[in-house]
Amino acid sequence: MGRPRTPLLDRERIATTALEIVDERGDFSVPQVAKRLGAQTGSVYHHVDGRDGIVELLRERVAAAIDPATLDLRPWDTALEAWARSYRAAFAAHPKAIPLLMTSPVRAPRVLEQYERAVTLLLDAGFAPADVMPLITALENLVLGSALDLAAPETMWELTASAPTPRLAEALSAATEGRADRAFEVGLTGLMNHAREVRAGTGRGQGAGGGPVAP
Amino acid sequence: MGRPRTPLLDRERIATTALEIVDERGDFSVPQVAKRLGAQTGSVYHHVDGRDGIVELLRERVAAAIDPATLDLRPWDTALEAWARSYRAAFAAHPKAIPLLMTSPVRAPRVLEQYERAVTLLLDAGFAPADVMPLITALENLVLGSALDLAAPETMWELTASAPTPRLAEALSAATEGRADRAFEVGLTGLMNHAREVRAGTGRGQGAGGGPVAP
Numbered sequence: 001m002g003r004p005r006t007p008l009l010d011r012e013r014i015a016t017t018a019l020e021i022v023d024e025r026g027d028f029s030v031p032q033v034a035k036r037l038g039a040q041t042g043s044v045y046h047h048v049d050g051r052d053g054i055v056e057l058l059r060e061r062v063a064a065a066i067d068p069a070t071l072d073l074r075p076w077d078t079a080l081e082a083w084a085r086s087y088r089a090a091f092a093a094h095p096k097a098i099p100l101l102m103t104s105p106v107r108a109p110r111v112l113e114q115y116e117r118a119v120t121l122l123l124d125a126g127f128a129p130a131d132v133m134p135l136i137t138a139l140e141n142l143v144l145g146s147a148l149d150l151a152a153p154e155t156m157w158e159l160t161a162s163a164p165t166p167r168l169a170e171a172l173s174a175a176t177e178g179r180a181d182r183a184f185e186v187g188l189t190g191l192m193n194h195a196r197e198v199r200a201g202t203g204r205g206q207g208a209g210g211g212p213v214a215p
Numbered sequence: 216m217g218r219p220r221t222p223l224l225d226r227e228r229i230a231t232t233a234l235e236i237v238d239e240r241g242d243f244s245v246p247q248v249a250k251r252l253g254a255q256t257g258s259v260y261h262h263v264d265g266r267d268g269i270v271e272l273l274r275e276r277v278a279a280a281i282d283p284a285t286l287d288l289r290p291w292d293t294a295l296e297a298w299a300r301s302y303r304a305a306f307a308a309h310p311k312a313i314p315l316l317m318t319s320p321v322r323a324p325r326v327l328e329q330y331e332r333a334v335t336l337l338l339d340a341g342f343a344p345a346d347v348m349p350l351i352t353a354l355e356n357l358v359l360g361s362a363l364d365l366a367a368p369e370t371m372w373e374l375t376a377s378a379p380t381p382r383l384a385e386a387l388s389a390a391t392e393g394r395a396d397r398a399f400e401v402g403l404t405g406l407m408n409h410a411r412e413v414r415a416g417t418g419r420g421q422g423a424g425g426g427p428v429a430p
Contacts, residue, residue, distance in 0.1 A: 026241045026314065099241065099314050102360075103367045109378035116380040123382055129389030137364065137398035138357075138405070145317075145360030149352065152318045163324035165331040167338055174344030183352030186413075187406060190353070194405030 009039055011047055015057035019094065022058060026096040030054065056108040059101050063111050065090035071117045076125035080139070081192055083118065088143045088150075088184065095151035098144050131198055139191055146184040154179055224254055226262055230272035234309065237273060241311040245269065271323040274316050278326050280305035286332045291340035295354070296407055298333065303358045303365075303399065310366035313359050346413055354406055361399040369394055 017036050021028040030051055034041040048054050070082035091098055106112060115136070122132045156179065157172060159165055176182065232251050236243040245266050249256040263269050285297035306313055321327060330351070337347045371394065372387060374380055391397065 095318070096314065099311065099363055102363045103310070105368050105371055105373045107373045107375070109375070112372065112374065112378050112380050112383065115372065116383045119380075119386045120382045123386065129386050130391065132386040133390040133394070134397040134401045137394065138361075138402035141360030141364055141398060141402055142353075142357050143360070144363070145356030145358070146353075148314055148317045148359070149356055153320050156320055157327065157330065158320045158322045159327065160322070160324070163327050165327050165334075167335045168327065168331045171334045171338065171344050171347040175348040176345065179348070179352065182349040183356060186349045186409070187353035187356055190409030191402060191405040193409055193412075194401065197408075198401075 009037060009043055009047055011057060013037060014044060014047055014054060015061050018054050019058055019061055019097070022097045022100060023094055024096075027100060028054070052104070052107070055100065055104050056111075058097060059104075059106065060108045060110050062090060062094050062097055062101065063108075063114065065093065066114065068114070068117075071114070071121055076121050077192055077196060079121055080118075080195065081188065084139055084143050084188060087140070088147050091144055091147040092150040095148050098148055102144060125199060127199055135195055135198065142184075142187045142191060146180065146187065149180045149183065152180065224252060224258055224262055226272060228252060229259060229262055229269060230276050233269050234273055234276055234312070237312045237315060238309055239311075242315060243269070267319070267322070270315065270319050271326075273312060274319075274321065275323045275325050277305060277309050277312055277316065278323075278329065280308065281329065283329070283332075286329070286336055291336050292407055292411060294336055295333075295410065296403065299354055299358050299403060302355070303362050306359055306362040307365040310363050313363055317359060340414060342414055350410055350413065357399075357402045357406055361395065361402065364395045364398065367395065 014033060014037070018028045018033050021032055021036065030044055031041045033054065034044045037044070048057065065086075066083070067086040070086050071079050073079040073082055106115070118136055119132055122135065123129065127135070154177075157168065159169055159172075229248060229252070233243050233248050236247055236251065245259055246256045248269065249259045252259070263272065280301075281298070282301040285301050286294050288294040288297055306316075321330070333351055334347055337350065338344065342350070369392075372383065374384055374387075
């Protein structure tokens with residue numbers, strides 16, 4: 001039997017290869033992708049809309065691991081929290097892709113569709129339109145910061161006798177295992193509680209209420 | 216007059232050059248630093264404790280922009296919030312350094328000293344030792360996620376007619392300017408409120424209380 005005739009290039013293979021490179025180096029170039037596929041750079045451009053097109057393929061690939069059923073859960077806060085957990089797990093598998101994806105505009109249709117669903121969840125739950133994107137973005141900041149933290153060593157602070165830090169040592173020895181997970185739970189609890197307050201119109205620091213006003 | 220005799224290499228110049236490279240590329244190698252300084256790689260190693268030593272010089276350099284007076288403010292929540300704002304500004308100036316610094320253990324004496332002061336602030340305010348590092352790390356996740364978000368375009372979602380997202384369009388048009396700052400304020404407000412609840416022993420989701428228990 002001869003080798004099956006697979007096309008040298010297609011969008012799936014380009015996405016897989018670009019993600020491999022990003023997982024290794026935190027960034028990629030189109031010539032790097034072409035070289036690894038044994039193709040000419042120009043041939044890659046026949047399949048994707050430039051480098052930005054490949055970034056959006058990466059975004060779709062990484063975001064595909066987010067469980068879409070989370071946004072169907074009800075009530076809204078159960079859905080939002082489950083989405084945040086799934087979102088974190090998806091990006092924790094590709095921590096080096098996080099800065100690239102966080103700093104490029106979102107154009108991938110399947111990812112825009114996921115934002116549409118998250119926004120619909122919050123609008124239908126009664127959030128004011130002006131509160132929706134700040135809340136979703138704050139959740140993403142926490143989720144993606146925490147996904148990067150999952151790639152950090154479990155022992156993140158290496159104390160030395162030359163710089164005495166007894167209180168830090170005390171706090172570290174009191175912390176239980178699962179450093180990154182514990183911190184994520186604290187941040188998520190705080191954000192979800194605040195989201196419930198914002199929806200109820202009692203959020204401290206929101207609008208004209210009595211709380212501290214952000215500068 | 217002849218050229219002033221400045222040493223070709225010292226720790227300051229190594230740190231400056233490594234940070235330049237990281238700001239451009241998100242990572243660095245010791246040979247890259249040496250090449251840009253016109254020196255041999257081996258000469259760089261005479262001044263620093265390997266690549267890890269340079270990472271810690273970078274950490275000290277970036278963290279030096281955090282206002283140390285913030286942690287002297289009182290009450291504790293004013294101090295913690297001011298520290299978080301200054302921390303975000305310091306790292307927003309070097310977004311490409313964030314993944315590198317978040318995933319390398321902290322050894323720089325001046326940075327460990329800053330953690331010592333933050334931990335002391337919270338222990339003296341009455342936080343249980345086991346609650347301190349999760350809270351500080353949750354704050355850092357939010358701060359660093361938000362610092363990366365500051366490097367993102369103001370128009371982060373590019374809607375297209377081919378993938379209709381009317382609710383996302385509604386939420387985006389209701390959002391005011393300063394997208395990243397608004398989101399950071401929401402996250403910070405939520406975390407600070409939660410920190411006050413944890414300190415008071417009323418934090419939902421903490422310990423044996425009535426709230427949801429983290430898995």
